[in-house]
Amino acid sequence: MDYFLSSSRLGFRHWTAADLPLAESLWMNPGVMTHMGGPMTAEQANARLEVERTRQTALGISYWPIFHLVSGEHVGCAGLRPFHDEHRVYELGVHIAPKFWGGRFGEEAARTVIEYAFGTLGALELTAGHGPRNISSKDLLERLGYTFSHEEPWGAQELMHPFYRLKPEQYRR
Template identity: 40%
Template sequence: MKDFFLSTNRIGFSLWNEDDYDEAMELWANPNVTKYIVASGKMSEEQVLERLHKEIDVFNKFKVQYWPIYLLETGEAIGCCGLRPYDLENNILELGVHVKERFWGNGLAIEACKAVMEYAFSTLNVSALFAGHNPNNTISSKLLKKLGFQYLRDEFYPPTNLNHPSYLLKKQDYDKNNIAY
């Protein structure tokens, strides 16, 4: 069983490590999960390993990552949700979530994001959170708006070679009790 540093009613947050190869492959080698994350729509085994190592490196340097998330009831890996550096000079981190397709549509993404947002603003004391999504991913657009993010601009995202709608949520605008479900 994994150790969790953060949890909700249904989700536990852990840390990626070198032993998580199978979980990383199940998540990021699935083209239904990655179709909006990379230009080709599918990540190779090498790209998945690079992504896993990148998450570990980001944690070692900045103490954040897109943390692996698990169902507390069963211990099953459901995806990842977390933070990465965006604009460190202005104390802004980027929020992201990737969920395995069999867990889509049951509120786990919004629950995970809300926990990470609370952690970012209350524990890490960030000044704002940035988020973006592939312009073809309407579900992520709806999720960010429900979470209270405000459209900022379209921003070029090299992994997809597309301009992604990008959003910001400032700490003073964050109200954990007023997030639409």
């Protein structure tokens, strides 16, 4: 497989139309989507795939599919999206398939994306959020150097979700 970005265990590539089964296996998975309002329907997963593909074409960023370099297995997705209308400020997102939980794949993916954002894209700042009960994501963001910024309502239930910010000098390598 051709990857545009990689880490010691993960390869990142762009989504294609043929990736719908991968998108569905990730975004329709109740475990993956527990803290994001629940699993998507097939139609929602297809729409999300198109959003990611369109964002890649228009902006050069997306939540890219990631693969295990040795086995070739689909691990999840990780990447960036624009944060509101702020210039060169992006939101980091990571979704990992349950099979790979506990192996620090989320952290490895996040670090790879952060280094790409600051080093290649010249990002001025990154943001990230998580579900209010997602302690694993909170701990990960803090390990990376993110600092709490604010809470805002998110999702269908309008639950208050914590949001964090990271400047290049705060990043903990």
